[in-house]
Amino acid sequence: MTDTVVIALPYFLADAGKVASFLGAEVAEFTPEIFPEAFRSRKRIVALMSMGIVVRKIAPLIRDKWTDPAVVVISPDFRYAVPVLGGHHGANDLVKELTGLGLIPVITTATESRGRDSVESVADRTGTDVINRDSTRSVNAALLERDLPIHSIGGPSMVIAGPDVSILVRRGTYSIGIGCRKGTGEEEIKQAVRSALSENGISISDVFVYATTDKKLHETGLVAAVRALSGNLIFLDDETINAQTGTGPSRASKIGLPGVAAPCALATSRYKELIMEKKVYGRVTVAIAR
Structure with a gap:
């Protein structure tokens, strides 16, 4: 399965084949279920049909511009390629790519339409x-x-x-939330993180960020551990941590927080999906999200 699908009404399937061949994509004939399926499994969706059909079908599926697929509509006369969703997240680049088929890109994001960076x-x-x-x-x-x-x-x-x-x-897939007792040393924290990553088959190079509460700002062992792991450590405020849900009970309730490791991992993750719930390693807690 490729990350791009070209969805077309039956009478546009020939043109859809041209687009799919050009993009190295797959063709799918339009059905009522096709857009929900594509949203779950694809990063880029090209639709050969009217804009109205596409908007009605994807409206209930839209969640977050950072995780939704890029959606582009090609006009039925095969003249225009229009980003509908995710302009800054792949759709603008996709319509520019489609100029190779002679299509005219219609970009509406403010920065790019004015030739500015975003x-x-x-x-x-x-x-x-x-x-x-x-x-x-x-x-x-x-x-x-x-x-x-x-x-x-x-x-x-x-x-x-x-x-x-x-x-x-730097890009990565996983966010690592870390909590620790006051004064926990660098080596204990590094070992806890490495154990958590190893148990979940995750390479340290796949880590996006490490995150903790700003109450740990002066924990030199934690700062040194993340530095030794060549990572980026983010300190989150109470408001951000308290906004996270579904992370379970925690000793952090004593400092007015629902937790540290799990909510910090979720808050900095792309898909808001916990891969590993909070796990205790001695005086360190670790959670992993993506």
Whole structure:
């Protein structure tokens, strides 16, 4: 199965075949169930049919622009390619790719339609992901008016940034939430993390970020452990942690939190899916999400 599918009404299947061949994709004839199935299993969806059909079919499926597939409509006259969903997340690039078939791209995202960078395009270009995704609204709005500085900071280092600063880190799949008792040493934390990753068949190179509560800001053992693991450590405030649900009981209730490891892993993950619930390793707790 490829990550791209071309969905077409019966009378557009010939054109769908051309598109699929060009993209290295698969063709699927339109059925009432096809869009829910494609949303679950594909990263890119191309539809040969009217925009209205597509909008009605995908509306109940839309969850999050960071995880939904890119959706593009090709007009029935085979002239235009229009991003419908996920412009900054693959759809704009897809319609540009389709110019190779003579299609005219119709891009409506504000930054790209004006020839400006977006946070997401910078992330794609640099092979990074955005941690604080809510920041992209204000940063992209500012990019419409002017160029913004991009600061590249090598490690080991710490960054304290405001809500209008987008933070980009190397790409990875998994977010690791870490809790620890006060004064826990670097070696114990490193061993706990390595054990959790090994038990779940995860390579350390597949880790996106490590996250904990900002109450651990001065835990030198935790900071040193993540540095030794060549990772990025994110400190989350109480509001962010308390917004997470379904993480189970925790000793962290003593400090007014529903937990540390599991909610921190979920808060920084892409798909909000716990791979490993909180597990205790001595004085360290670890949870894994993606």
